[in-house]
Amino acid sequence: MTHPLIRIYPARWRARYGDEFAVVLEERPLGPFDVADVLLGALDAHLHLRGHGAASEHQKGFAMSLRIGGYAAIAGGILWLLVLAGNAINNGGDSFSPFLGYAVVGATIATLVALIGLSAFQARSYPVLTWAAFAIPAFGAVVGLFGYALVVITGDSDALLVGGVSPWMISSIGLMTMVLGSSLFALATWQSRSLSRGASALLALGAVLVVFALFGISGSLFPGPFVVIPVLAAIIAFPAGWMALGISALRVTGPAPMRLEGAPS
Amino acid sequence: MQPRIPELGRFAEPALLILVSLSDGPKHGYAVMADVEAGTGRPLGPGTLYAALARLEERGLIEALPPVDRRRPYRLTAIGETVLAEQLVELSEFAQLGLRRLGRSPG
Numbered sequence: 001m002t003h004p005l006i007r008i009y010p011a012r013w014r015a016r017y018g019d020e021f022a023v024v025l026e027e028r029p030l031g032p033f034d035v036a037d038v039l040l041g042a043l044d045a046h047l048h049l050r051g052h053g054a055a056s057e058h059q060k061g062f063a064m065s066l067r068i069g070g071y072a073a074i075a076g077g078i079l080w081l082l083v084l085a086g087n088a089i090n091n092g093g094d095s096f097s098p099f100l101g102y103a104v105v106g107a108t109i110a111t112l113v114a115l116i117g118l119s120a121f122q123a124r125s126y127p128v129l130t131w132a133a134f135a136i137p138a139f140g141a142v143v144g145l146f147g148y149a150l151v152v153i154t155g156d157s158d159a160l161l162v163g164g165v166s167p168w169m170i171s172s173i174g175l176m177t178m179v180l181g182s183s184l185f186a187l188a189t190w191q192s193r194s195l196s197r198g199a200s201a202l203l204a205l206g207a208v209l210v211v212f213a214l215f216g217i218s219g220s221l222f223p224g225p226f227v228v229i230p231v232l233a234a235i236i237a238f239p240a241g242w243m244a245l246g247i248s249a250l251r252v253t254g255p256a257p258m259r260l261e262g263a264p265s
Numbered sequence: 266m267q268p269r270i271p272e273l274g275r276f277a278e279p280a281l282l283i284l285v286s287l288s289d290g291p292k293h294g295y296a297v298m299a300d301v302e303a304g305t306g307r308p309l310g311p312g313t314l315y316a317a318l319a320r321l322e323e324r325g326l327i328e329a330l331p332p333v334d335r336r337r338p339y340r341l342t343a344i345g346e347t348v349l350a351e352q353l354v355e356l357s358e359f360a361q362l363g364l365r366r367l368g369r370s371p372g
Contacts (some may be wrong), residue, residue, distance in 0.1 A: 021294070048319070252344055
C-alpha cells in the first residue's frame with residue numbers, strides 16, 4: 001500500500017480496500033481524470049463512512065425479513081397441506097377435529113408472517129403494488145384468527161353475535177379472504193419479479209382452486225367421479241405454491257451460483 | 266431513466282455498470298474497469314469504481330471473494346442478481362417505449 005493517493009482515504013477504508021485499490025492504481029499510468037476521480041473518491045469515503053453502519057443494518061434487515069418470510073411460507077405450506085387434506089378426508093363434515101383446528105391456526109399465523117416478511121422485501125422496489133396486495137390477505141388472516149378465537153371462547157356453540165353472524169362465519173369469511181387475497185399477493189409477486197414467477201403462478205392458481213373446491217363450484221364443472229380432480233389439484237397447488245415461494249425466498253438470501261469455470265473461489 | 270438500484274444516489278449508474286460486468290462471473294477491480302470501458306466506451310475512474318463497489322457490498326448486492334495476488338475478485342449475490350434483473354427489465358421496457366414513440370420498432 002505505497003501509492004501516495006491512497007493515504008488521503010480514511011484508515012478504516014484503507015484497511016478494507018487499500019491493498020486491492022493500490023493494485024488498480026498500479027495497473028496503468030494515472031491521467032488527470034483518474035487523479036481527480038480518486039480525490040473525489042477519497043472525499044466521498046470520508047463522508048460515506050459516517051453513514052456506513054446504518055446502510056449495512058438496513059440491508060441486513062431486508063435479508064432477515066426475506067429469510068423469516070421464506071421459512072414461514074414453507075411452514076405455512078406444509079400446514080395448509082395437512083388442513084386441506086384433512087378436511088377432504090373429513091369430507092367437510094361437522095366433526096372438526098382439534099388437530100385440524102390447531103393446524104388451521106398454525107397455517108394462518110405462518111401465512112401472515114410469510115406475507116409480512118416477503119412483502120417487506122418486495123416493497124423496496126414496488127411499495128404501492130406490494131402493500132396493496134399484502135393488505136387483503138393479511139386482513140383476512142387477522143379476521144380469520146379473530147373468528148377462531150371467538151369459536152374457542154364461545155365453546156363452539158354456534159352462538160350468534162351482533163347481526164346474526166356466528167364466530168364460525170367470521171372465521172370462514174376471514175380465511176376465505178386470506179386465500180383469495182393470496183392470489184392477489186401472488187400476482188403482485190409475479191409482477192415484481194422479485195421471487196420465482198413459477199411459484200407465484202402456482203400460488204395464484206392454487207388459491208383460486210381452493211375457493212372453487214370449498215364453494216363446490218368444481219362439482220358443477222366436473223361431473224361425477226371427475227370432481228376429485230380439481231379438489232386434488234387445490235389440495236396440492238395452494239400449499240405447493242407457498243412452499244415454492246418460500247424456497248425461492250431462501251435461495252435469494254443465499255450466495256449466487258458461480259457461472260464461470262475456473263473462476264476464483 | 267434513472268436506474269432504480271436503491272439509495273445509491275449519484276453512484277447508481279456506475280453500480281449498474283458494475284453489476285452488469287459481474288453478471289457473467291467474478292472479476293477483480295481492474296477487470297471490472299476494463300470490462301465497463303470496453304462495453305460502454307467510457308472510462309470508469311478508480312475512485313468511482315471503489316465508491317460504488319463499497320456501496321454494493323454494504324447492500325449485499327455483491328460479495329468479495331478471497332484475494333488472489335492482492336487482487337480481490339467480487340461476485341454477484343443472489344439478491345444482486347435479482348435487483349440487476351429488475352433494473353434491466355425496467356430499462357428495456359423504457360427503451361422500447363422510447364423507440365415506439367420515435368416510430369422505430371425495437372425488433
